Structures are given as C-alpha cells and as structure tokens.
Amino acid sequence: MSEPSCFTNRVAVLATMHYKEKVIAPILELELGLKIVVPPHLDTDRFGTFTREQPRPGNQLETAQLKAQQALALTGETLAIASEGAFGPHPQILWLSCDREIVLLLDQRQGIEIVGQTLSTETNFASQTIASYAEAQAFAAKAGFPTHGLIIMSDRDTKNSSAIYKGIRTETALYEAVKQALAQSTTGRIHIETDMRAMHNPTRMQAIAAATEDLVRNIRQVCPQCGCPGFAIVEALPGLLCAHCHSPTRLTRSVRYECQKCHSSEEVLFPNGLTTADPAQCLYCNP
Ligand SMILES: [Zn+2]
Ligand SMILES: [Zn+2]
Structure with a gap:
C-alpha cells in the first residue's frame, strides 16, 4: 500500500x-x-x-x-x-x-x-471520599502528584459542591483546597479525584x-481501487474452525476492509495469525 x-x-x-x-x-x-x-x-x-x-x-x-x-x-x-x-x-x-x-x-x-x-x-484514573489532608496526601502519592493534577470538591455531585478546585499541582494548592472544601462540607467529608485533562x-x-x-x-492503509486513505476494517467475521473437530467457532476467521469513497471491499483471512481455533473455545469440544 x-x-x-x-x-x-x-x-x-x-x-x-x-x-x-x-x-x-x-x-x-x-x-x-x-x-x-x-x-x-x-x-x-x-x-x-x-x-x-x-x-x-x-x-x-x-x-x-x-x-x-x-x-x-x-x-x-x-x-x-x-x-x-x-x-x-x-x-x-x-x-x-x-x-x-x-x-x-x-x-x-x-x-x-x-x-x-x-x-x-x-x-492514574481514581477518586475517593476523604476527611483530612493526610488522606489527600495518601491519595496524591498514588496518583502521580504533582506531575499529575488533582481535583478537590466538597461533594462528588457538582450540583451540591460549592466550589471545584481543579488543576492542583502543588502541595500548597492541595492543602488550601482541602481546607476550603472541608470548611464548605456539611458532612465533614469531601471528594478528591485525578485531573484527567491532558x-x-x-x-x-x-x-x-x-x-x-x-x-x-x-x-x-489506502484503498487498492481508488487510493483513498483510511481503508479500514468495518467488520470481523466469525467462524474460525476448531483445530480438533473442525466445527466453526465464534472466533474471528476473517475481517472485511471497506473504502469510504468507492465502497470496494476486501476480505482478509486469519487477521490474528491463527488458522485454527483452540478446542477450549469450541462449543462441541468444550461445551
Ligand atoms: Zn476506494
Ligand atoms: Zn471442536
């Protein structure tokens, strides 16, 4: 190609x-x-x-x-x-x-x-309910802080949370956010989570x-007919034969590529490099 x-x-x-x-x-x-x-x-x-x-x-x-x-x-x-x-x-x-x-x-x-x-x-995707700065520090240590940012809010539900402290990257900012959120919390418990923004x-x-x-x-991956890029797999077709009894299984036997522009398509056998299925995956050999 x-x-x-x-x-x-x-x-x-x-x-x-x-x-x-x-x-x-x-x-x-x-x-x-x-x-x-x-x-x-x-x-x-x-x-x-x-x-x-x-x-x-x-x-x-x-x-x-x-x-x-x-x-x-x-x-x-x-x-x-x-x-x-x-x-x-x-x-x-x-x-x-x-x-x-x-x-x-x-x-x-x-x-x-x-x-x-x-x-x-x-x-590092994680979140937790905490009640103290020490718990925030323990969470931070596991979450890759401070190269990874954190978020503090008084309640996990943003509608109930009076403020959201995002992009926390320093000890001072973390300490301040925990202090403020605890002061705003009616339950004495607040929410901490990893900041997933890139x-x-x-x-x-x-x-x-x-x-x-x-x-x-x-x-x-360009279309062999018209040269359009993005000649992609649109379908995986099951039916890979069992190595022992040769019955078709639910494992993929072939995949079909299709061009978005001219709609020409191509079926490619054994995309995973396997020409037969493990009998453990066979409904007859391993019901
Ligand atoms: Zn094409
Ligand atoms: Zn079988």
Missing part, C-alpha cells in the same frame, strides 16, 4: 484547549506533512467535562465528531483533528481502570473520516500519542 499524499502541506485544525497539540502535532506533521493549528477561541468544555458539570453530548466518537465540526465551522478550514478520552473499568478485566483514547481526522474535502484508537491500562496528565498524553500513531497507521 502506497503513502497517501493528499494531506501533505494541508492545514489541519486541532480541536483542543488542553494542549493536546504537544503530542498530536509532532506525529502528524512528521508522518503526514500536515500543518497543525489550534483555533484560539474554541471551547471544548461545552462538549463535556470529566468533572461532570457539563455532560457529553453523545458517545465518545460522536463527541469527537462534534468537536471536529465545530473547529471547521470556526476556522473555515476543510481538515480537522479531534480527540476524546473515556475512563472506566477495563471491558474484560473489571478491577483494572483503563483509558480509551480516540483521535479522529475529518476531511471535508474528500468526505472521509478516519479514527485511531488505543485502550491503555496505564492510567495538560494535567502526562500519562494520558502518552495514550493520546499512541492513538495518534494508530490514526497514522489507518490513514496509510
């Missing part, structure tokens, strides 16, 4: 106000020859905040799409990049916290959208970089 040249020297507006350009811009400028600009008056907080004052308007992908569209509307450009993170329990290993990051490229000139993503268990979270910045690299890989 050849290198797509349709992005070389084009301006791409990056929808961020949390300094994500620090990790996204060097990768896209080096790998694709894009010129990344950050629009100065874009308020991405209206598309949701991690501290729950502003709910997200849609799912992770829809929210990234809205940010990208907003950046294009604001600047009149035709190419936008947006990223969106989500934190929570790992889909398979529920006691592990994970960070799912997506980075989206929206090209209005070509009418295409390409997504890169990563699922990382490297995250500029206060270098671990998250690394995950955003990984999702950006995935985006570059996906852009480089």
Whole structure:
C-alpha cells in the first residue's frame, strides 16, 4: 500500500484547549506533512467535562465528531483533528481502570473520516471520599502528584459542591483546597479525584500519542481501487474452525476492509495469525 499524499502541506485544525497539540502535532506533521493549528477561541468544555458539570453530548466518537465540526465551522478550514478520552473499568478485566483514547481526522474535502484508537491500562484514573489532608496526601502519592493534577470538591455531585478546585499541582494548592472544601462540607467529608485533562496528565498524553500513531497507521492503509486513505476494517467475521473437530467457532476467521469513497471491499483471512481455533473455545469440544 502506497503513502497517501493528499494531506501533505494541508492545514489541519486541532480541536483542543488542553494542549493536546504537544503530542498530536509532532506525529502528524512528521508522518503526514500536515500543518497543525489550534483555533484560539474554541471551547471544548461545552462538549463535556470529566468533572461532570457539563455532560457529553453523545458517545465518545460522536463527541469527537462534534468537536471536529465545530473547529471547521470556526476556522473555515476543510481538515480537522479531534480527540476524546473515556475512563472506566477495563471491558474484560473489571478491577483494572483503563483509558480509551480516540483521535479522529475529518476531511471535508474528500468526505472521509478516519479514527485511531488505543485502550491503555496505564492510567492514574481514581477518586475517593476523604476527611483530612493526610488522606489527600495518601491519595496524591498514588496518583502521580504533582506531575499529575488533582481535583478537590466538597461533594462528588457538582450540583451540591460549592466550589471545584481543579488543576492542583502543588502541595500548597492541595492543602488550601482541602481546607476550603472541608470548611464548605456539611458532612465533614469531601471528594478528591485525578485531573484527567491532558495538560494535567502526562500519562494520558502518552495514550493520546499512541492513538495518534494508530490514526497514522489507518490513514496509510489506502484503498487498492481508488487510493483513498483510511481503508479500514468495518467488520470481523466469525467462524474460525476448531483445530480438533473442525466445527466453526465464534472466533474471528476473517475481517472485511471497506473504502469510504468507492465502497470496494476486501476480505482478509486469519487477521490474528491463527488458522485454527483452540478446542477450549469450541462449543462441541468444550461445551
Ligand atoms: Zn476506494
Ligand atoms: Zn471442536
């Protein structure tokens, strides 16, 4: 597959106000020859905040799409990049916290959208109810403070919290925020959580970089028919045969790639490198 040249020297507006350009811009400028600009008056907080004052308007992908569209509307450009993170329990290993990051490229000139993503268990994502500065310090020690920011509020529910202290990066600021929040609390208990905004979270910045690299890989997959970038997997087809009894299993046998522009498609067998399924995964051999 050849290198797509349709992005070389084009301006791409990056929808961020949390300094994500620090990790996204060097990768896209080096790998694709894009010129990344950050629009100065874009308020991405209206598309949701991690501290729950502003709910997200849609799912992770829809929210990234809205940010990208907003950046294009604001600047009149035709190419936008947006990223969106989500934190929570790992889909398979529920006691592990994970960070799912997506980075989206929206090209209005070509009418295409390409997504890169990563699922990382490297995250400090955590929150706790505390009643003293000592408990805040213990939480801070586990959360990578002070290279990673913290948030203090008198109540986890932002509607009941009289103030939210965000982006705490020094001992003094932490001490003051805990003192103030405790004074405002009616229960003697307050809420502490990790600040997941990119500029206060270098671990998250690394995950955003990984999702950006995935985006570059996906852009480089060009359609064999028309050369459009982003020839991506749209479907995984089950039916990998059991190594013992040769019955079809639910494991993936092939994946289907499809072009967004000309809709030509290609089926690729054994994407995981396995040509047969472990009998432990077979409904007949291991019911
Ligand atoms: Zn095509
Ligand atoms: Zn079997």
